[in-house]
Amino acid sequence: MPAPRFCPQCGSGDLDRRQPDGDTHARLVCGACGYIHYENPKVIAGCIIEQDGKYLLCQRAIPPRPGTWTLPAGFMENGETTEEAALREVWEETGVRAEIVSPYSIFSVPKISEVYIIFRAIALEVTGQHGPETLDYRFFAPEEIPWESIYYPAIRQILERYIEERQAGVYGIYMGNDDSGKIHFIR
Numbered sequence: 001m002p003a004p005r006f007c008p009q010c011g012s013g014d015l016d017r018r019q020p021d022g023d024t025h026a027r028l029v030c031g032a033c034g035y036i037h038y039e040n041p042k043v044i045a046g047c048i049i050e051q052d053g054k055y056l057l058c059q060r061a062i063p064p065r066p067g068t069w070t071l072p073a074g075f076m077e078n079g080e081t082t083e084e085a086a087l088r089e090v091w092e093e094t095g096v097r098a099e100i101v102s103p104y105s106i107f108s109v110p111k112i113s114e115v116y117i118i119f120r121a122i123a124l125e126v127t128g129q130h131g132p133e134t135l136d137y138r139f140f141a142p143e144e145i146p147w148e149s150i151y152y153p154a155i156r157q158i159l160e161r162y163i164e165e166r167q168a169g170v171y172g173i174y175m176g177n178d179d180s181g182k183i184h185f186i187r
Contacts, residue, residue, distance in 0.1 A: 003028055009035035041113040045085035046073020047121040048162050049098050054139035055159065056123065058093045060151060061135040070151040071118065071159065072096070072137075082117045090121070094137040095129035098122060105158050105174040118158055120171065154178045 006013050012032035019026045020036055028037040048071060049056040057069045072093040076085035083100050090098050098121040105118040130137050140146075142163050150156040158174070165171050 003039065004037060007033060007035050008037060009033050039113075041108070041115050043076040043082065043085070044073050044114055044116045045076050045082045045089060045119075046071050046116070047086050047090050047098055047100065047119045048104060048159065049090065049096065049121045049123050050166070051123045051126075051139050054141050055145065055163070056090075056094060056096060056137065056139050057145065058130065058137040059135040060133070062133050065151055067135065067149070068151040069146050069149050070155050073116070073118065074133075083119065086117070086119050086121070092131040093134045095127035095131070096123050096137075097125040097127075099124055102171070103173055104162065104171070107154060107158075107174065108177045109154065110177060116154065120162075 003017075004015065007015060007030035009030060010033040012030055014031035015028045015037070016031055017026050017028055020029055023036075028039070029035070030037075047056075056072060058072050059069050060066050072090040073086070074089040074093070076082060077088075080088070086100065087098055090096055101120040101122060103117070104120045105116065108115050145159070147156065150159070161174065162171075
C-alpha cells in the first residue's frame with residue numbers, strides 16, 4: 001500500500017519521512033500538525049487442513065500469479081482474531097468450514113512487510129462451493145500435490161514440513177522468516 005500523500009489527521013500535504021525524537025525508525029511526519037503516520041506489516045492468516053490423508057489447496061483466480069496453488073489464507077481484517085481470520089479465509093476461498101487444532105507456523109517476510117500465521121485445522125463441512133478469488137480447490141494426497149505450481153516458496157516449505165511431521169506423528173511450531181527459522185517441538 002502506498003504511503004499517504006496527505007496527513008490523515010489534518011489533511012495537510014506537508015508530509016516528510018524522518019525519524020521522530022525518541023523513535024527508532026523513520027516515519028511519515030506531518031509538518032503542519034506533528035501527526036506521526038505508522039506503517040506496519042500486514043498479517044496473513046490461514047490453515048493447513050487435512051482430511052483422510054489429503055491436504056486442502058486452492059487455485060488462485062486473482063493476481064498475483066493466478067492459476068497457482070496455495071493454502072487457503074489471506075489478510076486479517078480489523079476486529080478479527082488470527083483464528084477468526086484464518087477460518088474466514090478458508091470459508092471464503094474454499095467453502096470449507098473448519099476447526100482449528102493448533103498453531104503451526106509463524107513466519108515473517110520482511111522484504112514485503114508481511115507476517116504469516118498458519119494453523120493446523122480439520123474440515124467439518126465441505127460445501128462444494130468456493131469464492132471468486134479461487135478457480136478451484138482440492139484435497140491432494142502428498143504425491144498428487146502440484147509442487148511446481150505452489151504460489152509461494154514459503155508455503156511449499158510449510159506444507160513439505162507438515163507432511164514430514166505428519167508421517168512422523170510429531171508436530172512442531174515453526175518460527176522464523178522466509179530465509180531461516182527454527183522448529184520448536186513442544187513436549
